[in-house]
Amino acid sequence: MTFQTATRSGVRPSDRVRRASRSRRAGLALMVVALAGSAAACSSSGSGSDGGSTAITVSHGYTLVEGKEIQALAQQWNRANPKSKVTLSFNGGNDSALQKTVAGFTAGNYPDVAYEYGSSAAQLSRQPKLVDMTSTVHAPSFDWNDFYPSEREAATVNGKVVGIPALVDNLSLVYNKKLFADAHVAPPNASWTWQDFRNAARQLTDRSARQYGWAYVNDGSEDTVWRYLAMLWQAGGELLTKDNKKPAFDSPAGKAALQQLHDMAVTDKSVYLDNGSDNYLNLFNSNKIAMLWTGPWDLATINKNVQYGVTLLPGYNGNHETISGPDLWMSFDHSNGRTATARKFIAWLTSAKIGLQFSIATGDLPLRKSSTTLPAYKTFVAKYPSEQVFVQNLNNVKHVRPNIHAYAQVSTAVGQMVQSVLLGQRSPAQALKQGSAQVAGALAGS
Known part of the structure; x- marks a missing residue:
């Protein structure tokens, strides 16, 4: 839609x-x-x-x-x-x-x-x-x-x-209609998979023109974390155990989410990594970024001459869960x-x-x-x-971030983990091991 x-x-x-x-x-x-x-x-x-x-x-x-x-x-x-x-x-x-x-x-x-x-x-x-x-x-x-x-x-x-x-x-997928039309790529829809998303981002990337398929805020902050969390939950994973005492994301689901990010950012080089300056908005308005995972707060920043669409996040095995x-x-x-x-x-x-x-x-x-x-x-x-899509997408929110006193430290560790994968500094498996250890330490000290 x-x-x-x-x-x-x-x-x-x-x-x-x-x-x-x-x-x-x-x-x-x-x-x-x-x-x-x-x-x-x-x-x-x-x-x-x-x-x-x-x-x-x-x-x-x-x-x-x-x-x-x-x-x-x-x-x-x-x-x-x-x-x-x-x-x-x-x-x-x-x-x-x-x-x-x-x-x-x-x-x-x-x-x-x-x-x-x-x-x-x-x-x-x-x-x-x-x-x-x-x-x-x-x-x-x-x-x-x-x-x-x-x-x-x-x-x-x-x-x-x-x-x-x-x-x-909540997060939904916002896309630039012109870039999709120019590249002869079918626009995203509510049944898109992670593979559909990756394929489209690769086709919409032209590094010689500094054009990217997707943008990801990669400053290691909570902005980095919560996009990863949506993917973790889609794949059936959890951030922490039910009692919030131990990390739970060093799992097949956690690895699948990081692998998707690695494949798009490092292998395909189809992701613009924003340093937290929110320059991705300027690039989207300049027809240099085709897709964003963002919320309703960013719509006011989109120029009136940019025609865009909004749909659900791409899903994993039919799960299009988002985060709020x-x-x-x-x-x-x-x-x-x-x-x-x-x-x-x-x-x-x-x-x-x-x-x-x-x-x-x-x-x-x-x-x-x-x-x-x-x-x-x-x-x-x-x-x-x-x-209207964002309103409908509230029904796809199944998890919330844990209401625990140590969440700031948990977020910092997960943000650094995701950042290291997107930058190609660590493999998903290496990053998961280190991130899980850091979160375990934060929870133990809370």
Whole structure:
């Protein structure tokens, strides 16, 4: 299935990439350092008493069209709830969310509600002031099962719901229609295999013209990791054992995924290896890269004159599983009254109707399955036709990254493993052995 170009007015590429794609990098880079000693800081944050007021502060990093819409929604809430008003607080950008929240515990001025990357869930679950949202989501009126399974799992740490999904995305295959037509290669479709993908990338590569079939972010960051994870899961593998105590990716599935990357990047030389500068977007716009594995955040960066299509990731034995990176609204206790207001505001903000209103204004994917059944969903599809595949692809998310405190170290080891294969520095077998040993050490020390 393919769709024509759709853009989001007012969203700069850097903002969209920084908020979503970069969350895999920057969010993880901050969390270990920022949270060192934070539990002690919480104990000195004071009682949080507000003298009975139910007004709350909501911290976020939205800018431009998203910043405008969250402001509009806060005003909408305040008009309907004059005794439980919301004040928005800009945290400097969502990459700074965790750092700002932890600093607020130290200073005693932490928010009632904060937008946090999903990668921060395990760390913030240790905070004494964190509000347990389990009872909120299991209330019949909330309909927790209306959220996609991956969102629910990402919001849960050790059986406790620590936040409510604020953003959901996934990886799909975005391709340049012109390059496929010029090369007389049939465009990708939802039944493509890894071999189909490799063959097409090879045919679409012209190294003399510096044209590549595919691009891969190969800076060793979480951007490097999560594309590999989708392939690992497609092949039937797991990152860690079920108890999250040991690595599990040194397996036939882990090797198959790395072998595919090796064959395309080293043998075929059909992959542009991006160093983390996001230059792959400029090259895609210049008709120098035929295919990307990316998410809805990158669509705004594609030039209007570039005709592109979107379809599912190529699959392994019919499995087209993808990966998602849900982010969360998390609440922190000041008083019973303020916590009650925070719960109500988050439930309202993430309801099917209001969530879809935000999606229509911003291009973010709907959080709830039922949003796609509302009449207004037709407006979303008409405005962002390319995103319909991303919405449908949420049903292909079967795993989430483990909510464990050591994930940053696990990610670093896996990122270096993948990077070494793509650069031809190690064979898949060698890389798996070393990466598994490093992850085992990280888990043992957590």
